[in-house]
Amino acid sequence: MKLLQFAMLGAAVAAGFALASRAQAQTPSPDTPPAARGTQPYLPPALRKPLGQGAVLLRYQSVQKLKKRFEAADVDGSGTLSREEARRAGLTVVDKNFDHIDTAQRGQVSFDDVQTFLIQRREEANSR
Structure with a gap:
């Protein structure tokens, strides 16, 4: 029984080392641009959450996409949008x-x- 437990522990450790070395081999250098790494742009540490907290990451990404669309719609570069600019930008x-x-x-x-x-609006929806 002890021999079986020892063998299982050894196999688990070996598998861990194999996964770590494979992940290290696939890790691109920090100089590689985010698009080439297949990753999202830099996230501030406050927004980095474990995978179980994916809602925060999705919300952050949605806000960033909306901000890009907002900036693209701001044709006069004023930092604000009129109703007409918002309408034209969709x-x-x-x-x-x-x-x-x-x-x-x-x-x-x-x-x-x-x-x-x-x-x-989100707070109002959550309070219902």
């Missing part, structure tokens, strides 16, 4: 909720305004 969430997002009634919304609106 940012339906911003277009349809423009009056709720533009709480200062400026006729322009910043990306921070959009984020604040989305956070409030």
Whole structure:
């Protein structure tokens, strides 16, 4: 019985070393750009979560994609969008909720305004 346990322990250790060496061999250098590594861009340490916490990572990636679309829609480079710019860019969430997002009634919304609106909407949905 002890011999069987010892053999199983040895096999587990050997398998661990094999996986570690294979992972090390496949790890690209830090100089390799993220696209060539097949990975997402740098995530700040505060957003790095174990795989079980994938919702945070998905939310971060969604916000980053929305930010890129927002910046692309900002044709005049003002850092804000008018309702018309949002409509032309196909940012339906911003277009349809423009009056709720533009709480200062400026006729322009910043990306921070959009984020604040989305956070409030998510909190309202979670409180139901």
